[in-house]
Amino acid sequence: MPQSLSQILVHSVFSTKAREPMVSPSMRPRLHAYLAGVLGDLGNVSIQVGGTADHVHALFALSRTMTVADTIEKMKSNSSKWMKKETRCGFGWQSGYGAFSVAASQKKTVIKYIQTQESHHRVITFQDEFRILLKRYEVEWDERYVWD
16 A cells, blocks of 8 residues: 555543643643644644643644644643743643544544543542543553653
């Protein structure tokens, strides 16, 4: 086959360092747009980016030339530098992340999930949400190494 084609949807999740609420309501749309731009610059297709004061979710179609790890590392490093410049604070992301494959049939469900993060987190913490995602996607983890 002369052409390489792929459609790999990734739902990534990562929090601010120590889950500190460092993303103000006024900064969120700008940060989410910036993250979407980083994804695009890397050849990925940003589908939905959202989150709260202490974490972000991004649903994107992975470029056929990028790895998940490289993509998320670039998202985090570029946006961390940008946030430090924009807010003049000691902004930082946690060292780890979650990345989950999403079936095309679940794309709309994940988009809505990301869009409703504010209301969702009125009743559940980020840590509890992340544990639920790990269980749902059948990821084995050791609680001692999930949080920084």
